[in-house]
Amino acid sequence: MSETIDKYDVMILQKLQTDGRITNQELAEAIKLSPSPCLRRVKQMEEKGLIDGYVALLNAKKLGLTLMAFIGISMDKHTPERFEALETTLASYPEVLECHLITGQSADYLLKVIVKDMDAYQQFLLNKLTRIDGVTGVHTSFVMKSPIKTTALPVG
Amino acid sequence: MSETIDKYDVMILQKLQTDGRITNQELAEAIKLSPSPCLRRVKQMEEKGLIDGYVALLNAKKLGLTLMAFIGISMDKHTPERFEALETTLASYPEVLECHLITGQSADYLLKVIVKDMDAYQQFLLNKLTRIDGVTGVHTSFVMKSPIKTTALPVG
DNA sequence: TAATTTTAAGCAATATTATTCTTTATTAAG
């Protein structure tokens, strides 16, 4: 099992992180390799799980999703049951983009949430988040702007 | 200028947010439309800016990026110059995936950072972050796990 | 409601692109 990532693989990954719909021919040209070995490398990295998948990134503002927030959540008990129940419930809410279990004294979970407006946020908070068992504290930070926003991981 | 998003567009966006490399034929089939109007809709939404782009999502763990952190940053002065300088500097660091200007008393900025290990994190903190002009406080929360992690915005 | 206009879908032909197989080259080990 060759777990080595050479310079060609790195270049492929960098390109695909920027343009996930680049044609194999263009990709091959960009990394100075012919199409067939280029495609083989891509497929191998997909199978290895290095590439999780391909997605379209949408423009939140143009879709009317103007309010983003990071929400710190504190729990009463730190039991696996509490955590699992919370995670399952949150996973069913499409406005929750991310949920992270974090270290630190101020919160147990950190959520990234996106909604239409402040009214929708209020609905989310009152009707969804604060109704989850075990949630004792909620601290919201609204996003005013996001000068850096990338899905590209630092490779190489 | 038709700013209306109908049910076909919604279905297209939902599909593309899950599989950005789906073929136009498969996409057309999925939304029950023939390939040519399907492609036309996709192109239109790309031009309108509803679709920002397409990217490959990589597996951080398999790339050896095992440590993710959210970092709250406090600034001495809240002047545009300070903010711009910080943002420009941060944008040059590939380990910084996101940078958000946020509301709240605990921090001015919230960063999402990914690095190889704790040693790399220390290097980032000491050699990069804390050396930026105006940074008075830094509070780190490490990510233990991320049960929810999607780039798909709630459409429709 | 009927006629008209507008808008979008369907169809078919062409151009691109992906994919596979075979051959050739490069690299590593003995």
Next chain:
DNA sequence: CTTAATAAAGAATAATATTGCTTAAAATTA
């Protein structure tokens, strides 16, 4: 060096995207 293994290149075929044209559906007006 020679041999074996690995990967790249090339060429042929299959799949897909793309375009222009025709037809249908929807919306508007009289």
